Amino acid sequence: MLEPLLEERDLKLVDIEYITEGRPILRIFIYNPEGTSIDDCEWISRRIGALLDVEDLIPVSYTLEVSSPGLERKLKNEEEYDIFKGRDIKIVLKEPLDKKNVIRGILKGKENREVVVEEEGEDKRIPIENIARANLEFK
Structure with a gap:
């Protein structure tokens, strides 16, 4: 579901984390080969938030966080x-x-x-x- 949204701005999905301890947090990590900006994170956050609200995939109240993977991130998959x-x-x-x-x-x-x-x-x-x-x- 997220890939078409990311492709609109040539962004790549790097990782997704769902933390259920305390108030649930959905973290989405994106990457822009030209440098991931705050604007990229805000843009995709608004679209993903709207999509998730419509699809109602997470039945409880949660916090959505969108960010870059960081400068010294662990590589998690072969791609x-x-x-x-x-x-x-x-x-x-x-x-x-x-x-x-x-x-x-x-x-x-x-x-x-x-x-x-x-x-x-x-x-x-x-x-x-x-x-x-x-x-x-x-x-």
């Missing part, structure tokens, strides 16, 4: 390795690669079932299943 190409990344491995448990460099994207990271001028290919966690880094 994000392509969405965030060109960004600095830190990947913690399950099993060492070239005797290293942590790879830091520039994210080049995903090819087949491997993430490609340029580390110190050399491309490292990391099998998706060997990634314990990956975070964008801000330098």
